[in-house]
Amino acid sequence: MAAEAGKIDPMHQFQIQGLGGAALDGTPFVFTNSALWMLIVLACAFLFMWGGMKRELVPGRWQAAVESFVEFISGMVLANVGPEGKKYVPWIFTIFTFIIFSNFLGLVPLAIIPGQHPFTVTSQFTVTGLMAIMSFAIVLVVGFWKHGLHFFKLFVPSGTPFVLKLLIVPIEFISFLVRPFSLALRLFVAMIAGHILLEVFGNFIVNGLNSGSPLGIFIAAISFVFILGVNALELLVCAIQAYVFALLASLYINDAVHLH
Amino acid sequence: MPQLNQLMFVYQSQWFWLLLCLALIYIFIGRGMVPKIENVVEDRNARIQSDLDAAERAHAEADEAEEQARTGELQARGQAQSVIADAKAAAAEQTEAALASADAKVAEKLSAAEASIAEARAQAVSSLESVAAEAARDVVAKVSGVEVSADQAAATVKAVLADG
Numbered sequence: 001m002a003a004e005a006g007k008i009d010p011m012h013q014f015q016i017q018g019l020g021g022a023a024l025d026g027t028p029f030v031f032t033n034s035a036l037w038m039l040i041v042l043a044c045a046f047l048f049m050w051g052g053m054k055r056e057l058v059p060g061r062w063q064a065a066v067e068s069f070v071e072f073i074s075g076m077v078l079a080n081v082g083p084e085g086k087k088y089v090p091w092i093f094t095i096f097t098f099i100i101f102s103n104f105l106g107l108v109p110l111a112i113i114p115g116q117h118p119f120t121v122t123s124q125f126t127v128t129g130l131m132a133i134m135s136f137a138i139v140l141v142v143g144f145w146k147h148g149l150h151f152f153k154l155f156v157p158s159g160t161p162f163v164l165k166l167l168i169v170p171i172e173f174i175s176f177l178v179r180p181f182s183l184a185l186r187l188f189v190a191m192i193a194g195h196i197l198l199e200v201f202g203n204f205i206v207n208g209l210n211s212g213s214p215l216g217i218f219i220a221a222i223s224f225v226f227i228l229g230v231n232a233l234e235l236l237v238c239a240i241q242a243y244v245f246a247l248l249a250s251l252y253i254n255d256a257v258h259l260h
Numbered sequence: 261m262p263q264l265n266q267l268m269f270v271y272q273s274q275w276f277w278l279l280l281c282l283a284l285i286y287i288f289i290g291r292g293m294v295p296k297i298e299n300v301v302e303d304r305n306a307r308i309q310s311d312l313d314a315a316e317r318a319h320a321e322a323d324e325a326e327e328q329a330r331t332g333e334l335q336a337r338g339q340a341q342s343v344i345a346d347a348k349a350a351a352a353e354q355t356e357a358a359l360a361s362a363d364a365k366v367a368e369k370l371s372a373a374e375a376s377i378a379e380a381r382a383q384a385v386s387s388l389e390s391v392a393a394e395a396a397r398d399v400v401a402k403v404s405g406v407e408v409s410a411d412q413a414a415a416t417v418k419a420v421l422a423d424g
Contacts, residue, residue: 011261011262012262014262014263015262015266016262016270024269024270024273025269026268026269026270026272026273027272027273028272028273028275029273029276031273031277032270032273032274034270034274034277035273035274035277038277038278038280038281039281041281042281042284042285045285045289046289049289049293049297052297053296053297055296055297055300066297067297067300067301070294070297070298070301071298071301074294074298089290089294090286090290090291090294091286093289093290093294094282094285094286095282097285097289098281098282121278123263124263125263126263126267126270126271126274126278127274127278130274130275130278130279131278131282134282188263192263
């Protein structure tokens with residue numbers, strides 16, 4: 001939503017506001033639009049899962065959808081981590097569910113109601129960062145718990161000549177430390193970029209039509225075609241980014257469990 | 261970028277609400293609902309598998325029964341053939357025996373008949389001789405008036421008959 005007519009402010013949609021007259025004073029319990037959307041994500045996730053809990057022998061459509069959703073995640077974790085991966089399924093499922101519902105809810109065209117707009121929780125790096133740090137913390141805890149100091153062997157690929165080890169170990173170590181950042185930033189950047197693109201070209205359509213000139217209408221038409229494609233792409237990106245986050249988290253857990 | 265500008269004012273609230281939501285999802289969905297749904301799927305898969313196994317077993321049993329029926333039929337046929345062969349052999353034997361006994365009887369009758377014929381012939385011949393001898397004596401007596409003894413006539417007739 002542009003702040004004023006004719007002025008494009010694509011960052012406004014990422015603004016966090018206190019709700020119910022609450023001021024952003026840096027305390028934990030402030031209820032914001034971001035918190036509201038997290039609760040909406042929570043409610044949608046619960047609604048979706050609850051609809052699939054009929055536990056019938058022959059599943060209906062909803063139950064089949066929930067079952068394939070669950071099987072998708074648990075199958076991915078089991079394929080990547082092996083049978084020991086079963087105890088990590090709840091966490092991977094949690095982040096996957098939260099991310100995919102946040103991503104899709106952020107695309108709901110609420111802006112047609114004046115003054116409203118959806119808030120994409122995953123476009124905040126405070127959110128993606130915390131999820132990445134938690135996943136990384138699980139990797140560290142599991143790694144040191146299972147292997148003790150042998151966990152550092154993760155940085156030493158077996159069968160490497162000594163000279164190469166001098167080079168490879170620091171590289172492996174740095175790439176390991178970068179993991180939480182890449183995990184958090186990938187999702188955050190994908191979400192923010194897509195939403196800025198949608199916002200900017202959406203405003204091109206509105207401003208082009210408002211200008212009334214043939215050139216403005218032409219630009220609006222082109223922007224409309226473009227935004228159709230971007231919307232389809234964004235829907236794809238929403239699912240892919242959730243999948244990538246969950247996949248990488250389970251791959252990192254696999255490193256911690258098996259040390260390559 | 262609001263994410264940076266607002267960072268110090270919102271991060272605690274963001275983390276609080278995020279942790280709350282993630283904890284609720286983790287506890288109630290991840291640990292509560294997901295294992296139940298997995299169990300439902302596993303149960304269904306196990307049931308489908310057991311049904312398939314049962315079907316396969318039934319199929320194997322049917323195959324076995326068919327095989328048994330086939331071997332039973334083959335056996336029965338073999339038995340029937342051997343029974344037929346035995347019966348044939350027995351019948352042939354009986355026929356042969358009956359034929360042999362009939363042959364023997366026929367031969368016996370034949371030989372008896374031959375013997376009686378020979379006897380009758382011999383009798384006929386012998387009676388012919390005596391008749392011939394008597395006739396010859398009469399003829400000789402009538403023609404020449406010579407009385408020929410019966411023995412002489414008989415010997416002469418015998419000689420002539422033997423020549424003839």
